[in-house]
Structure formats: C-alpha cells, structure tokens
Amino acid sequence: MTTTELIPVADGGRIRAERAGDGPPLVLLHGAVHDSRLWDHVFAALARHHTVVRYDARGHGRSTPPTGPFRYEDDLLLAVLDRFGFRTAGLVGLSMGGEVALDFTLEHPERVRSLTLIASSVGGYEWPRSAEAEAYAAARRGSVGSRIAELELALWASLGDRAPGFEVIEPMVRENAEAGAAAEKGHALDPAEAAVGRLDRIGVPTVVVVGDHDRPEIGVIAGRLADGIPGARLEVVAGADHYLPLRAPERLLELLLPYPSL
Template sequence: MTTTTELIPVSGGGHLWAERAGDGPPLVLLHGSVHDSRLWNRVFAPLAQHHTVIRYDARGHGRSTLATAPFRYEDDLLAVLDHFAFPAAELVGLSMGGEVALDFTLEHPERVRALTLIAASAGGHEWPRSPDMEAYGAAQHGSDARRIAELELTLWASLGDRAPGFDVIEPMVRQNADIRAAAAKGHALDPDEDAVGRLDRIAVPTTVIVGDHDHPEISVIARRLADGIPDARTEVVGNADHYLPLRAPGRLLELLLGG
C-alpha cells in the first residue's frame, strides 16, 4: 500500500499531520482526546483498499502543532477536506472525534456523505457527576500528565493490558497526555454547539457504534444519538471498550464496509 504524509496549514501558523492512502470514495478518520492517528492503525490499510482514506492528528496531538491562538476542531476538519479537494467525505469519528464529526455535519451538511459515530461524545449532553470523572477533569485542569494517563487507561481502556491493542494504546495515551491540557486550552468552545438539541437535522446515513465494555455513559449518549438522528443504525460491538478500533478492528471493518 502506498501512503503519503502531508502537513496541512491551519490558523495561527500551525499545521496538522495527515496520512493519505488508497483510491475511491473519500473517508476521513477522527480520533479522540488523548489519542492520535495511531488509534486507526489496525483499520487504516484495509479501508484504503476501498476508499481514499485520510487520518490526521488533531491540533495539539501526535505530530500536529499546538495552537498559538483560539481554534475550532471543526474548522481544522474543513481545512483537511479543502486541502485534499474533497467536495464531501464520509466521516468516522471516535469520542471527541465523533463530537467534532457531528458538529461539522450540522455546520457543513453539504460536505458530509455519511457519518459513523463510535463511542461518541456530543455537545449539550450533561454528564452525571462522579468521583472518577471529577478526578479526570481535575487532572486535565491541573495539567497533570501522569494522572491524566493513569485515569485514561483505567476509565477508558477498561479491558486492560491483556486485550488486543494495548501495545498501541498505552504509549499513545502517555505521549498525548503530556500535551492534552495545552491543546484543550486552545480550543474555542462555541456556546451554540448544542448538537443533542439538533439531531433531527442530520440528513446523511448515520451509524452509531459502541463497545459493550465502554463507560456506561457512552451507551447513554449512543442511545440518545440513535433516537434523535433520523434512521440512524445502532451497533453494539462485543469485547470492546472505548478503544474499539484497536480492540475489535475486524468487526469495525465489517460495519464500515457494509457488513
């Protein structure tokens, strides 16, 4: 498989690191918080047999630069589509990446052909208070990289180090935890990004996917997305936590390729 890597200019003088492979209908992969494009290691090449696939590191993650001014992840995604001259693309996003893909679809419906939301968060959904999530928020607020990584691996990689993919998950999380807090502080929150109140406006084919071992609130959000988005398809994947593309890549490929 031939791949190319590119640096995509974005606002504030920075760039996004991106990788492209394959030929066919365009598909863009968006990772979650404390992740980078390695999240897609086990599905990237197989998808490229059917699509022109783009994976990129979000602002401040992986090999992309930190923000020097306020920015929006949705604007960065638009820059990616424009850079590769894609009039429209299928979007596949996990966690934060799913939230970005959802907000982008509401903002730029003409640029999206289909939407896959994996273990997605969603703007406007209020999480219940819990000691674990409060500790996670405090670690991010305090830029405590060691604690961020520790809690990430405990709360979100619940299947542990004996399940598939941990060899990628652990170093990815620990490396991105060092810069996650700085990336989050550069993100300009939009008070109008209340996606859960506008789900009925999504008019593209949508699949909502969740792992059976993910955080319980992710399943709550998945049901809310599936109930609110017209004709959305829902799939629960077995033996998968929040890191579903690395835990159950075979089943995810079946779902993304029409299985």
Template structure:
C-alpha cells in the same frame, strides 16, 4: 500513501496521511489520542476507500495551538487541502463530537457519518468519583495521573486485550500535551448538537463497545434515537478504544455503507 503537513490557522500544521483509492473517508480520533488510534483499520480501509487520517491540533505530530481555533475548521481545512468535496466521516469520542458538529455546520461536505463511542455537545454528564478524578488530573495538568486515569477509565479491558501497547504509548504521550489543545479550542454557539439531531440528514451509524463507559452507551442511544434513520451497532469485547480492540468488527460496519 502520502504524508503531508496541512497548514491551518495561527501558523499551525496538521500531520496527515492519505492512502487508497475510491470514495473519500476521514478518520477523527479522540482527545488523548492521535492517528495511531486507527492503526488496526487504516491499511484495510485503504484497499476500499481513499482514506485520510490526521493528528488533531496539538496532539500527535501536529503543532500546538498558538491562538484560539476550532477542530471543525481544521477538518474543513483537511478536506479542502486534499480536494475532497464530500467525505464519509468516522469519529471516535471527541472525534465523533467534531464530526457531528461539522455535519450540522457543513452538511453538503458530508456523505455519511459513523459515530464510534462518541461524545456529543450539550449532553450533561453525571458526576462520579472516577470522572471527577479524571477532570482534576486534566485541570491540574498532571500528565502522569491523567494517563493513568485514562487507561483505567476508558481502556477498561486492560493490557490483555488487543491493542494495549499502542493505546498505552499513545495516551502517555498525548496526556502531556492535551491541556494546550483543549484550552486552545474555541467553542461557539449556545445550543449543543444533542438539541439539533433531527437536522442530521446524512446516513448515520452509531457504534459503541459493550465494555465502554456506561454514559457513552447512554449517548449512543440518544444519538441513534435522535438522528433520523440512524442505526445502532453494539460491538462485543470492546471498550472505548474500539478501533484497536475490535478492528475487524469495525471494518465490517464501516465498509457496509
């Protein structure tokens, strides 16, 4: 196992961990998360793959942005740093969106794609009081309220389901810094990924928990239907934090490729 800080644009550094041997796999977390999201699967994956996880810019142990940046460019920097020509990408939530966008931009660098409870560029979310309250807490930079809304809305199985202690610590810490990371991220292009799904040519698996937010289920089906040859896996007893709620099931899915 090696831990490194990878240089990226704007004098930034990404905390990254690499372990194991075999075909390379990179794990990408969501927007109020860090690499702890993968604690339940990382050691076992390292028995079968060369597996890399890292904290996205401005989250976890990575440095905050000092200039506009792209999460996709940071992923490219990670691959180049470790000398990985082609990798399997496994992304959750925002990490899934980044993995999908990266695949569309750099198809030669991707071996396969696993989208777990993924968001997707260009998908129009419906309005709801719960989502509006979440967005307001985020917009106002209220870290305590954002963490509370995140845990209520996205960790819906609560504190009696597996992984809650890790989820709570991770969310509470990253809610304090999420705003800087989000504001620093520069989005380019007028066409969202949902309009380009037929251009994805790598083997793709879409995974969603049966207790995830209903709109994530809508996105999952949209991805599975739009990406040629994609398969959909619905995991029981899992909310949005599927890698910590049902790690064994996710391992089965990921290692089946």
C-alpha cells in the same frame, strides 16, 4: 501507497495527515488523548476501498499545538477536506472525534456523505457527577499528564493490557495526555450551538457504534444519538471498550466497508 503531508493552519502551525487508497473519501478523527495511531489496525484495509485520510488534531501526535483559539471543525474543513479536494467525505469519529464530526455536519451538511460515530461524545450532554469523573476532569483542567494517562487507562481502557491493541493504546495515551488536554482548552465553540439539541437536523446516513465494555455514560449517549438522528442505526460491538478500533478492528471494518455504496 501512503503519503504524508504537513498541512499549514492559520496560526503558522502544521497538521500531520496521512492519505492512502482510492475510492470514496473517508476521514478518520481520533479522540481527546489520542492521535492517528488509533486507526492503525483498520487504516490499510479501509484504503483498499476508499481514499482514506487520518490526521493528528492540533496538539496531538505530530501536529503542532495551537497558539491561540481555534476550532477543530475549521481544521477539518480547511486543512483536510479542502486541502485534499474532497467535495464530500464520510466521517468516522471516536469520542471527541465523533463530537467534532457531529458539529461539522450540522455546520457543513453539504460536505458530509455519511457518519460513523464510535463511542462518541456530543456537545451539550450533561455528564453525571461521580468521584471518578471529577478526578479525571481535575487532571485535565490542570493538564497533569501522568495523572490523565493513569486515569484514562484505568477508566477508558478497561479491558486492560491483555486485550488486543494495548501495545498501541498505552504509549499513545501517555504521549498525548498532557498536550492533548492543553490543546482542547483552546477549542472555541458557542455553547448555544451544542449538538445534543439539534440531532434531528442530521440528514446523512449514520451508524452509532459502541463497545459492550465502554463506560455506561457512553452507552447512554449512543442510545441518545441513535434515537435522535433520523434513520440512525445502533451497533453494539462485543469485546470492546472505549478503544474500539484497536480492540475489535475486524468488526469495525465490517461496519465501515459497506460505505462505498452510499
């Protein structure tokens, strides 16, 4: 059975979360212009082995937008782990969700059982300059929803509308592009605490996952994460772009379901 909660946060807003299943807790974190629909094709299967929670980050999906500075990491701790009574949990994060999971693990290592970093970004990484990257960054700075969605789908959903999962990807991106970009501007994190220089402090079992059709920069970051995190394993998934949980859900489940033994 799946239950839905609207969890209060400090500014009077609400975070929408879904919980299902029974077993070792697993929390799913989506990316910057996504919401919890990112996990539609794996959520039910994971719930057969885990107590699994997926939630919409501030300003995404059906969670309320922030009204001032906030931290995604605090929301994960207070609104999710503490709310559901999880002493520890496995964290599964894609893109920005992976970055949040990394930052959270460095800050609260005692609360994390395992990490799965899918097409992850990492705080402090210097992205190479390109015309495409500059156009995307400009659209996000201006919170221009239609332009963000257009570029997101072209650059990051490169397998296009004939590949699996596009029926979820397109509406999810278009509905979250503007509000998600605006919400991210309120996220407060000290640049001195950037994770890219502290990967050797991660002490939990970690799997780094990247699709073979993702952006080249994500492949570079994946290699850096796998090399920098002690004992981390790198998995390259065929037939997947940045939207790996929707493009190749069966392979992702194969990687995730061994976690009850950890």
